Each structure stands twice: as structure tokens, then as C-alpha cells.
Amino acid sequence: MRAVLWFRVVAIILLLFAVGHTYGFLAFRPPTAEGRAVWDAMNNVHFSVGRSTFSYGGFYKGFGLSISAFQLFSAWLAWTLGSMARRGIPGVRAIAWGLFFLQVVGLVLSVRYFAIVPAVLSAIAALCIFQAARSIRGPSLASE
Numbered sequence: 001m002r003a004v005l006w007f008r009v010v011a012i013i014l015l016l017f018a019v020g021h022t023y024g025f026l027a028f029r030p031p032t033a034e035g036r037a038v039w040d041a042m043n044n045v046h047f048s049v050g051r052s053t054f055s056y057g058g059f060y061k062g063f064g065l066s067i068s069a070f071q072l073f074s075a076w077l078a079w080t081l082g083s084m085a086r087r088g089i090p091g092v093r094a095i096a097w098g099l100f101f102l103q104v105v106g107l108v109l110s111v112r113y114f115a116i117v118p119a120v121l122s123a124i125a126a127l128c129i130f131q132a133a134r135s136i137r138g139p140s141l142a143s144e
Contacts (some may be wrong), residue, residue, distance in 0.1 A: 006132030007082030007096075011075045013125045018071035021118070025064040074099065078129070085136055096133035103129055 030036045043057030077099060084092045107122035 003085040003092075003096075003132045003135040004082040006128050006135060007078050007085060010125050010128035010132065011078035011082070013121060013128065014071055014075035014078055017118070017121045017125065018068050018075060020121075021071060022065070022068040026061075074102070078132075081132070085132070093133055093136045096129060096136065100126060100129040100133055 030039050039057070041056075042060060043055055046053050046055045048054075077095070081092055081096055081099070103122055103126040107119060107126055110119035110122045
């Protein structure tokens with residue numbers, strides 16, 4: 001399979017990952033009384049730093065949306081790398097390997113801290129990026 005197609009596949013996977021992540025963390029409600037107590041405390045206990053007031057629930061939401069933004073950027077980057085690979089633009093391979101290693105880190109973190117679904121999606125995305133990076137061959141990419 002050509003690099004362009006691998007990049008397109010991974011872009012779609014990463015887009016689905018971003019949508020699923022965003023929905024999942026915004027819709028999540030703890031199923032136990034203890035979990036709900038922590039959730040309520042995160043959202044209802046506020047503290048001030050300087051002139052601003054914060055809650056840990058706000059941090060949670062802000063970090064979650066930041067992750068969604070980075071996932072959307074990764075999807076866009078993968079799609080763009082496909083276009084760059086098609087045109088034979090130098091540097092595509094290096095960026096692809098960077099994206100691959102980022103996805104491997106995401107896989108390790110998913111296995112350690114999250115559920116099986118994000119781990120599987122991270123693994124599939126990493127494999128697709130690996131295949132894309134591996135299939136980029138020197139300056140003759142213009143023929144793809």
C-alpha cells in the first residue's frame with residue numbers, strides 16, 4: 001500500500017479517535033457513589049489563584065478539550081503528510097516517524113491509564129503511521 005493511502009487511513013482513524021475522545025470525556029459520569037462524590041468535588045469546589053477562580057473539574061474539561069484539539073491536529077497532519085508524500089516533499093519521513101513515536105507514547109499511556117478502546121485505536125494508528133513512514137522511498141515519491 002502506498003504512503004499516501006496509509007496517511008489517509010490514519011487521518012480518518014485519528015479523526016474518529018478525536019470525536020470519540022471528546023464525546024467520551026464530556027459524557028462520562030461516574031457510576032459509583034464514591035466516583036460521583038469525587039466528580040462533584042472536582043466541579044463544585046473552587047479556588048482562587050490571583051484574580052482567577054478555578055476548579056479541578058474545569059482543569060479536567062480544559063485538558064480534555066486540549067487533547068481533542070491535538071488529536072484533530074494529528075489527523076490534519078496525517079492527511080497533509082499524505083499530500084506531501086505524493087508530491088515528494090523532503091522531510092515527510094522525519095515528520096511521519098515523529099508522529100509514529102507520539103502515537104506509541106499514546107499507546108503506552110492508554111494501556112497504563114485508560115481503557116482498551118483507546119489502546120486499540122492507538123495501536124492501529126501507530127501501525128498505519130509505521131507503514132506510511134516505511135513506505136516513503138527517497139525523492140522518487142512524485143510517482144505515487
